[in-house]
Amino acid sequence: MKLVAVSAGLSTPSSTRLLADRLAESVRDDLGTQGHEVEVEVIELRELALAVANNLVTGFPASQLASAIDTVTGADGLIAVTPVFTASYSGLFKSFFDLIDPAALTGKPVLVAATGGTARHSLVLEHALRPLFAYLRAAVVPTAVYAASEDWGAGGDEYTDGLPARIRRAGAELAVLMAARPPAEAEAPEDEVTALERQLSDLRFD
Amino acid sequence: MTATWKSLDFGNQYLFTSKEAYMQFGVFSVGDATPDPTNGRTPSERERIKAMIAIALKAEEVGLDVFATGEHHNPPFVPSSPTTMLGYIAARTEKLILSTATTLITTNDPVKIAEDYGMLQHVADGRVDLMMGRGNTGPVYPWFGQDIRQGVNLARENYALLRRLWREDVVDWEGKFRTPLQGFTSTPRPLDGVPPFVWHGSIRSPEIAEQAAFYGDGFFHNNIFWPADHTRRMVQLYRRRYAFHGHGRAEDAIVGLGGQVFMRKNSQDAVREFRPYFDNAPVYGHGPSLEEFTEQTPLTVGSPQQVIERTLSFRETVGDYQRQLFLMDHAGLSLKTVLEQLDILGEEVVPVLRKEFAVGRPADVPDAPTHESLRAAREGAVA
Numbered sequence: 001m002k003l004v005a006v007s008a009g010l011s012t013p014s015s016t017r018l019l020a021d022r023l024a025e026s027v028r029d030d031l032g033t034q035g036h037e038v039e040v041e042v043i044e045l046r047e048l049a050l051a052v053a054n055n056l057v058t059g060f061p062a063s064q065l066a067s068a069i070d071t072v073t074g075a076d077g078l079i080a081v082t083p084v085f086t087a088s089y090s091g092l093f094k095s096f097f098d099l100i101d102p103a104a105l106t107g108k109p110v111l112v113a114a115t116g117g118t119a120r121h122s123l124v125l126e127h128a129l130r131p132l133f134a135y136l137r138a139a140v141v142p143t144a145v146y147a148a149s150e151d152w153g154a155g156g157d158e159y160t161d162g163l164p165a166r167i168r169r170a171g172a173e174l175a176v177l178m179a180a181r182p183p184a185e186a187e188a189p190e191d192e193v194t195a196l197e198r199q200l201s202d203l204r205f206d
Numbered sequence: 207m208t209a210t211w212k213s214l215d216f217g218n219q220y221l222f223t224s225k226e227a228y229m230q231f232g233v234f235s236v237g238d239a240t241p242d243p244t245n246g247r248t249p250s251e252r253e254r255i256k257a258m259i260a261i262a263l264k265a266e267e268v269g270l271d272v273f274a275t276g277e278h279h280n281p282p283f284v285p286s287s288p289t290t291m292l293g294y295i296a297a298r299t300e301k302l303i304l305s306t307a308t309t310l311i312t313t314n315d316p317v318k319i320a321e322d323y324g325m326l327q328h329v330a331d332g333r334v335d336l337m338m339g340r341g342n343t344g345p346v347y348p349w350f351g352q353d354i355r356q357g358v359n360l361a362r363e364n365y366a367l368l369r370r371l372w373r374e375d376v377v378d379w380e381g382k383f384r385t386p387l388q389g390f391t392s393t394p395r396p397l398d399g400v401p402p403f404v405w406h407g408s409i410r411s412p413e414i415a416e417q418a419a420f421y422g423d424g425f426f427h428n429n430i431f432w433p434a435d436h437t438r439r440m441v442q443l444y445r446r447r448y449a450f451h452g453h454g455r456a457e458d459a460i461v462g463l464g465g466q467v468f469m470r471k472n473s474q475d476a477v478r479e480f481r482p483y484f485d486n487a488p489v490y491g492h493g494p495s496l497e498e499f500t501e502q503t504p505l506t507v508g509s510p511q512q513v514i515e516r517t518l519s520f521r522e523t524v525g526d527y528q529r530q531l532f533l534m535d536h537a538g539l540s541l542k543t544v545l546e547q548l549d550i551l552g553e554e555v556v557p558v559l560r561k562e563f564a565v566g567r568p569a570d571v572p573d574a575p576t577h578e579s580l581r582a583a584r585e586g587a588v589a
Binding site for chain 1: 431432433436490491492493494498499502503
């Protein structure tokens with residue numbers, strides 16, 4: 001199985017990447033105990049920042065970006081992690097998903113997560129990320145994981161699980177969806193023409 | 207219908223030139239009045255319109271086959287009325303084929319297209335074809351009483367009507383998007399009973415490749431803004447569907463490509479001179495570098511030899527094809543520069559392309575369609 005994590009963190013090292021890695025590990029462990037072999041690939045949007053901007057201007061992706069998009073759309077499960085910028089996902093995060101065909105993530109199991117300096121922004125997952133992936137008709141798991149700076153050095157309290165427990169819960173939810181889903185079909189270039197033809201099947205010219 | 211068969215029909219003169227008539231070469235103009243980034247000067251509408259005409263006349267002078275004008279209904283574009291411009295160019299030229307890139311099949315009334323281009327066909331003695339396009343400027347649709355969400359349906363219905371108007375003397379018609387017609391005759395009737403050849407232009411819509419294939423019309427890929435692999439897939443789809451719809455083999459489909467070049471004797475000079483125009487170009491400027499864009503798309507900036515080699519490589523992408531148009535006048539390039547480019551294109555590039563494209567081209571790949579070839583085919587079919 002192919003698990004892809006998209007990280008929009010900008011610093012190196014980045015807590016956004018750290019969260020993406022922890023989530024991916026959790027999903028892999030969970031699927032591993034069920035006997036599924038999971039291949040994890042992490043896409044760092046920082047490395048694609050110029051290509052993303054160029055695509056916005058030219059209308060087509062340069063090859064490295066095109067293969068990143070193919071990786072995301074071909075994944076069996078997707079983890080999407082963004083830092084919170086100005087009360088929402090980062091512009092780079094949104095721009096990357098703006099470049100993906102709106103139908104390409106339909107039904108795809110997705111786990112959304114975010115990092116921020118303060119826990120006061122945690123609902124960004126519910127008012128920004130979840131609607132974004134709902135629009136894309138992805139299957140977003142119920143648990144979204146927010147990691148504020150303080151979470152990296154704290155356990156849970158009487159109201160909330162700590163970060164590791166939330167990561168495990170979200171990871172298990174994604175693992176269930178991925179295991180239940182038939183494996184994504186590899187799309188060769190030749191098949192893309194067939195795909196185009198499929199789009200035409202409901203068009204009749206008189 | 208094969209090239210040999212057609213050649214025989216046209217006597218010695220045609221036989222003499224048939225080797226070079228395989229393909230048509232020309233220019234297509236968007237008609238943007240863009241500031242020249244090197245001096246900030248924007249041409250007036252009058253200057254730009256006259257420049258487009260000068261470019262068309264130059265195209266004939268340097269031995270090119272086709273001039274195609276865009277159609278736009280918003281600034282900074284000047285060509286809103288293509289047949290007015292093409293009618294004038296028709297009077298000033300003798301061999302040039304006058305075409306469009308593109309004619310808006312969505313927002314124009316198909317009845318008016320039938321009449322306008324029927325008229326132009328007579329004025330230009332048949333030197334007319336046209337390329338259908340949908341147009342992607344949202345507000346143009348409501349300005350012409352239409353809805354962009356119906357773009358594909360408009361293209362489908364309007365084009366189906368247009369074909370009937372050119373092929374049936376009296377048309378009764380009812381559709382979704384325009385007033386019904388009862389007992390309507392579009393005048394003038396197509397010259398010699400042969401409707402203008404139609405290309406369908408599209409960058410990314412498989413529906414349009416399908417439409418072209420369904421009718422056995424030509425398919426033109428703009429081929430400027432996208433990597434070659436994308437163009438290959440679109441053309442491949444069109445060819446397969448052309449065969450599927452029973453018009454012949456995939457190799458018999460009629461394919462046209464765009465291209466974009468800037469040339470100087472020394473490639474470094476070409477790059478240096480073109481860079482500010484590239485960097486500020488309205489469509490793709492302020493994005494990737496000239497070098498990146500050249501690598502990723504068919505844009506070629508360099509010596510005539512580099513342009514020849516790159517253009518010849520298009521055949522590897524789409525197979526033997528019929529029409530190659532170049533975008534030469536855009537992004538604020540001065541008329542003087544564009545005319546120099548056309549001199550190089552006509553004198554140094556296209557003669558070599560004609561010879562080289564003919565090498566290894568199977569004899570049964572169709573020639574580029576002309577009024578004469580379509581008339582001959584029609585007479586052949588009737589006889």
